[in-house]
Amino acid sequence: MKICVYGLWHLGTVTAACLANRGFEVVGLDPNTKTIDGLNCGKAPLYEPGLDKHLESGLEAGRLTFTTDIKSAVGHTDIVWVTFDTPIDEDEKADIDFVFDRIIDTFSYLRDDTMIIISSQLPVGSIRKVEREFMECKSDRRVSFCCIPENLRLGQAIESFLNPDRIVVGIRDNGMRPIIGRLLSPISSELVWVGVESAEMSKHALNAFLAMSIVYSNEIAGICERVNADSIEVENTLRTESRVGRSAYIRPGEAFSGGTLARDVTYLTNIADQENLQIPVLNSVVPSNNIQKGWLFRRAQEILGNSAQHKKVGVLGLSYKIGTDSIEKSISIELIRDLLTLGVQISAFDPKVNILPKDLSMVRLENSIDDVTVDTDLLILVTRWPDFQALSSETLINNMRAPVVIDQGAFLASGLSGESRIQYITFGKG
The missing domain is CATH 3.40.50.720 (NAD(P)-binding Rossmann-like Domain)
Known part of the structure; x- marks a missing residue:
């Protein structure tokens, strides 16, 4: 063959x-x-x-x-x-x-x-x-x-x-x-034989389900922040429920990016529009996700305050997800563009990305994790590369001007959450 x-x-x-x-x-x-x-x-x-x-x-x-x-x-x-x-x-x-x-x-x-x-x-x-x-x-x-x-x-x-x-x-x-x-x-x-249209629809349904799971989890986590609850603890209780399951796609954190999930949601909403169908749940997925995309920037603004133009921000992770060098639709790239409007200096590191878009030529690409932390006022972790877990609290304390870390998905929580000398900010924890 x-x-x-x-x-x-x-x-x-x-x-x-x-x-x-x-x-x-x-x-x-x-x-x-x-x-x-x-x-x-x-x-x-x-x-x-x-x-x-x-x-x-x-x-x-x-x-x-x-x-x-x-x-x-x-x-x-x-x-x-x-x-x-x-x-x-x-x-x-x-x-x-x-x-x-x-x-x-x-x-x-x-x-x-x-x-x-x-x-x-x-x-x-x-x-x-x-x-x-x-x-x-x-x-x-x-x-x-x-x-x-x-x-x-x-x-x-x-x-x-x-x-x-x-x-x-x-x-x-x-x-x-x-x-x-x-x-x-x-x-x-394990071959699942179906009709052609059912196979086409199955991909839309799967990606739309994953997208809905992400925005649902993030909306729950947003409420947790306001009521003094811990979204990770809430997540763990859901996983022990047989109707949800331990492998459920319910970890709160970053918005989805890269275009793949959004593309299938958009396919479905477009079909519904053409067929005059009411689908309020699916119609709400992309707007909810767009709100979540802005969480990192909103928190960064709060930390930087009115003197942002005199401060330096380090960004860890540029690819839209781990395991790729693609920055297409990357939340990190969108965040950097927003931060530049505040007048901050930005340095960044990603283990697989070594070229940035031309409009980000003023961003300094560093050669290591540690280099990004030197003389920074704020460190933001975006892409969850395993390499970043080697970042120690001592490095942050010694290198940063005043250690403040935003880690939306609590990826570094095991090493940083209990360190009183570091202001460690995660999503979904009141």
């Missing part, structure tokens, strides 16, 4: 590398020459733990190649797996036409009995639209379409692909099962 993985950013590169790891012959296809050149040298276009190692292994074994030539890649494969990351604009609106156009580009080169798997994050109904487009263009060809919603977890992408809880597979008829079974059996035996 030969597979073409089409669209090589985070999802696609992981998919191609992992399929080659499982013994398949894989050709990775992408229109970006720079991306392809790097991949052919075993270098992923972005950071993901273990990914370069898997790429190198596939290349050395001869099971993995990369190209920009759509005709050679698509015309000789059994499966085309579409894995483009769907672009998002500043208003969380997805550019779904970008992905549609890339899929349509393959139509002229597909041979009979090719299967197209779509894992790109698209709104429910997209695959039916692609099927109609194909029939209008190539009605004489036998091509089937399938939906396998992506399960990408940045920072844990290799593990989540190779050892998923289950794989949701959306198909039109049971005749597609044997070839999909051959493809997925080396990865998981």
Whole structure:
């Protein structure tokens, strides 16, 4: 079985590398020459733990190649797996036409009995639209379409692909099962077979549920702050309730960022608007999250006071979550832009980010955690990199002018919460 993985950013590169790891012959296809050149040298276009190692292994074994030539890649494969990351604009609106156009580009080169798997994050109904487009263009060809919603977890992408809880597979008829079974059996035996639209909808439902869980937990924590309760203690009581469960997504802290969860919530609210449906709960998710995004800045303003322009702030963590070097939609970047309006000096450190947007050229990127703390008036922890837990109270006391730490998710609580010489501020504790 030969597979073409089409669209090589985070999802696609992981998919191609992992399929080659499982013994398949894989050709990775992408229109970006720079991306392809790097991949052919075993270098992923972005950071993901273990990914370069898997790429190198596939290349050395001869099971993995990369190209920009759509005709050679698509015309000789059994499966085309579409894995483009769907672009998002500043208003969380997805550019779904970008992905549609890339899929349509393959139509002229597909041979009979090719299967197209779509894992790109698209709104429910997209695959039916692609099927109609194909029939209008190539009605004489036998091509089937399938939906396998992506399960990408940045920072844990290799593990989540190779050892998923289950794989949701959306198909039109049971005749597609044997070839999909051959493809997925080396990865998981837990296949959940559903209709195409149900598979598309399942991804929206999951991400919307996770988004609602986050904003719910943060709203509860906000109330805890006002009534002298501890949101972590409240969380622990909920986890012992069988109707909630110990693995529930209810840890209060940062707002969600990065665009992935917001994109699916927006897909659902847009569909509801088109269908004239009342969905007050889902409509409240993004506004609630936006309020939470401002918590760090509001607390920083309170600490800095009216003399902010004479003070220095250190920021730990720039990527939008651990395990990636992506700063797209990063709360940290938004926070820095807000802080600069106060006139403060800012230094920052992230173990994987070494380039900032051009408009943040005045921010000093430090080489270590300790460097960020030197002569700062306020230290703000944003991204929960494990490296940051090495930060000691003595370092803060010796390096900072007056040790004040804002740690929204209480990531450093075990080492700092009991230190009387440090003003340690977390979210959700009265």
